[in-house]
């Protein structure tokens with residue numbers, strides 16, 4: 001029996017078409033700005049995101065940390081939803097690398113408001129309080145279930161930050177999912193930010209690669225800082241070729257991942273499993289076992305024995321399944337059968 005792997009959209013393997021694009025990509029030394037595929041990718045990203053400059057990097061984590069190093073001074077504060085990937089899952093990078101003070105805000109499905117920022121931000125120099133430099137928007141928001149920032153809330157945040165003189169950084173590791181779910185060009189989400197991190201190795205299906213995109217003046221030191229972090233690659237066109245292929249072929253199809261996630265959630269909810277389809281906005285499905293008396297580790301093991309792989313979500317008692325490029329409609333039908341069987345069996349144990 002082959003397991004259906006729903007642990008994460010980072011598990012995707014490159015398609016034949018992507019491998020061909022990687023093999024055929026013209027290459028050069030990217031540190032010397034001689035890799036034509038990286039140069040072309042950066043131009044495309046600037047256009048697509050409604051921005052001015054772009055820097056290719058190996059991972060979204062590096063893109064996020066680079067965004068801080070470019071525009072936050074040591075001892076300054078950054079605000080964002082308290083469970084943001086940058087704050088909780090990047091090994092303390094904001095403190096260790098940029099020397100930033102991180103203040104986590106309560107969010108609703110990952111979303112906070114301009115008023116939340118206004119209440120906390122210190123926008124003038126103070127002898128006591130750290131000056132606030134930036135607000136971080138994670139769209140989609142991982143820990144809350146790949147939820148999408150409503151455009152109205154985003155506009156309000158941009159307006160508030162512009163008024164207060166704060167930068168906005170979008171952690172857009174899954175921002176193409178957000179744009180597809182909202183049926184808007186991605187620039188509608190990213191165009192007003194100072195910096196945006198995008199990632200190619202999640203729903204877009206590349207083996208590696210990300211970029212920091214943003215205002216030209218903000219990104220002026222980015223290449224030097226990337227060199228300092230060890231993120232300047234040589235023939236990076238092999239990866240940029242995959243990314244260019246993904247932008248051309250794997251963005252619109254994210255709608256299929258979203259539809260399959262919703263279908264999966266509907267099936268599980270109809271079978272009385274603790275899944276709320278109403279929270280499925282993109283490609284994550286959560287199953288909250290906390291009220292069932294089942295241990296999630298035991299349940300996850302049972303699911304794996306039945307041939308469907310879930311992962312632990314951030315919140316205790318919650319399991320996560322993610323649809324992606326390598327998962328089709330037949331996989332979802334089988335994964336739903338297996339999940340229902342496994343959880344029923346675990347309940348009877």
Ligand SMILES: Cc1ncc(COP(=O)(O)O)c(C=O)c1O
Nearest residue numbers: 059060061062085138142171173
């Ligand atoms: C919202 C978000 N930002 C950033 C990252 C970091 O991505 P990477 O693993 O490419 O560094 C992730 C990874 O899951 C993420 O979910």
